[in-house]
Amino acid sequence: MRIALLACVVGAALIAAACGGGDNDSSQSQSASAPGGASAPNATPPLSLAAQVGAKMFFDKTLSGSGAISCATCHSPDFAYGPPNGLAVQLGGVDDNTPGVRAVPSLRYKEFTPAYADLADNPDGVTPPGPGGGFTWDGRVSTLADQAKIPLLSTFEMANSSPDAVVNAIKVGPYGALFKQAFGNNAFDDPANAFNLAVSALQKYQQEDPDFHPYTSKFDVLRHNRGNYLTAQEMHGLQLFNDENKGNCIACHLSGNAAGGSVAPFTDYSFEAVAVPRNMDIPANADATHFDMGLCQAAETGHTPANSAKFCGMFKTPTLRNVATRQTFFHNGVFHTLRDVVEFYNKRDTNPELFYSKASDGSVNIYDDLPAQYQPNIDMTVPVVHTRGAAPSMTEQDVDDLVAFLGTLTDGFQPPAK
Numbered sequence: 139m140r141i142a143l144l145a146c147v148v149g150a151a152l153i154a155a156a157c158g159g160g161d162n163d164s165s166q167s168q169s170a171s172a173p174g175g176a177s178a179p180n181a182t183p184p185l186s187l188a189a190q191v192g193a194k195m196f197f198d199k200t201l202s203g204s205g206a207i208s209c210a211t212c213h214s215p216d217f218a219y220g221p222p223n224g225l226a227v228q229l230g231g232v233d234d235n236t237p238g239v240r241a242v243p244s245l246r247y248k249e250f251t252p253a254y255a256d257l258a259d260n261p262d263g264v265t266p267p268g269p270g271g272g273f274t275w276d277g278r279v280s281t282l283a284d285q286a287k288i289p290l291l292s293t294f295e296m297a298n299s300s301p302d303a304v305v306n307a308i309k310v311g312p313y314g315a316l317f318k319q320a321f322g323n324n325a326f327d328d329p330a331n332a333f334n335l336a337v338s339a340l341q342k343y344q345q346e347d348p349d350f351h352p353y354t355s356k357f358d359v360l361r362h363n364r365g366n367y368l369t370a371q372e373m374h375g376l377q378l379f380n381d382e383n384k385g386n387c388i389a390c391h392l393s394g395n396a397a398g399g400s401v402a403p404f405t406d407y408s409f410e411a412v413a414v415p416r417n418m419d420i421p422a423n424a425d426a427t428h429f430d431m432g433l434c435q436a437a438e439t440g441h442t443p444a445n446s447a448k449f450c451g452m453f454k455t456p457t458l459r460n461v462a463t464r465q466t467f468f469h470n471g472v473f474h475t476l477r478d479v480v481e482f483y484n485k486r487d488t489n490p491e492l493f494y495s496k497a498s499d500g501s502v503n504i505y506d507d508l509p510a511q512y513q514p515n516i517d518m519t520v521p522v523v524h525t526r527g528a529a530p531s532m533t534e535q536d537v538d539d540l541v542a543f544l545g546t547l548t549d550g551f552q553p554p555a556k
């Protein structure tokens with residue numbers, strides 16, 4: 139989260155070049171050679187053999203215990219590699235009917251995600267170091283390869299019985315020969331090593347295929363100085379997004395400055411407690427004592443609620459690129475329209491009764507998805523106005539305009555022919 143004003147990103151004409159940004163800031167890139175935003179779309183090199191294996195795996199349903207789902211089932215290419223439906227959590231498992239516990243993130247624009255650190259440098263260049271980086275909502279894995287192991291083996295996702303089962307499915311399947319071509323004739327001999335090669339192939343696919351980082355939104359046309367096709371409403375939405383007295387979204391959803399570069403990731407990879415409402419559509423939440431508290435429960439990064447109480451309730455700030463293609467929002471999928479999300483950001487504290495559950499006496503259970511002792515962790519950057527019953531910082535029209543701006547972050551914009 140940014141704490142100080144950034145002169146070069148405020149204002150309507152958000153042109154990253156004016157701030158001297160480079161496209162590849164290697165200090166925040168886990169792989170400086172990963173495809174960034176700079177290369178022309180038609181200059182794309184062909185996928186390496188390893189990435190070709192990864193592409194096959196990504197769509198291969200035989201890599202699931204049920205035989206019914208692949209990575210693409212939850213991360214649909216038609217929805218920016220996010221979920222293709224409005225379910226809060228997707229179904230998986232050996233019966234293909236076991237609900238997950240979190241909403242599916244988009245897999246686009248992950249190429250500059252740094253590994254998790256409690257004291258990560260913030261790419262905005264002004265905010266003091268804080269928790270940031272890593273994959274999944276709680277940052278618990280550092281590479282796309284290690285990340286792929288989770289769904290392949292999770293009992294509620296692809297539910298393979300073991301790494302060997304995954305390797306065997308590849309070996310006997312139609313691209314077993316391609317796997318050997320990519321990794322050597324002995325590649326299957328040691329199954330543990332073969333599993334590592336397989337997940338490295340998934341990583342390479344996501345890094346190399348430009349469809350995971352196309353940078354073809356209307357906003358990208360603007361930031362590359364190739365013309366401003368934003369409507370007046372969208373331009374006003376951009377102003378609200380940047381205005382620290384209105385939306386102040388830029389405080390975490392970094393849209394571009396010197397250190398963030400012209401990549402404009404729309405995240406600073408930081409962890410924040412936004413206090414989204416509890417979602418009773420997640421079956422695990424039927425247990426009133428169960429709380430998904432994100433970062434402080436990520437044992438892989440050494441956290442427990444006891445040793446990291448200050449991190450409870452925090453989740454990774456996601457990119458907002460392609461967010462308008464989603465039908466379910468936040469780590470628990472509690473909202474289903476972007477307008478509801480922006481309303482929540484605007485009125486969380488002025489009108490909490492609109493969002494949170496009610497106690498038996500009719501009072502509002504504000505911040506109802508985080509135990510009271512952790513509520514001091516909640517971020518007060520948004521909303522801007524915190525007084526119950528006061529006017530929020532944005533009007534209804536402002537909310538509509540901000541939603542319209544978020545639509546300009548969807549890839550595939552074609553400027554009208556001259």
Ligand code: HEC
Pocket residue numbers: 196207208209210211212213228229230238239240241242243244245248272273274275276282285286289290294295296340
């Ligand atoms: C059943 C649905 C499902 C399937 C199948 C699935 N995922 Fe996911 N994926 C998720 C969910 C849910 C998360 C968020 C998990 C969390 O935060 O704990 C996620 C997170 C991720 C992330 C982290 C993204 C980020 O923003 O940090 C990556 C990368 C990823 N998945 C890749 C894959 C790959 C590769 C496969 C196939 C091997 C796959 N997924 C299969 C549901 C799925």
Ligand code: HEC
Pocket residue numbers: 139243244379385386387388389390391408409410411412413414453454455456457458461464466467468469470476479480483484517519520540
């Ligand atoms: C204090 C940092 C911060 C600020 C300021 C902020 N956000 Fe977020 N945003 C987050 C975090 C963290 C999440 C994930 C929270 C969660 O799921 O619990 C998130 C999630 C979202 C999502 C859901 C995306 C998805 O893939 O599910 C949208 C949409 C969004 N923010 C839009 C906005 C807008 C619009 C503004 C300004 C009105 C804003 N944010 C201000 C940190 C912030």
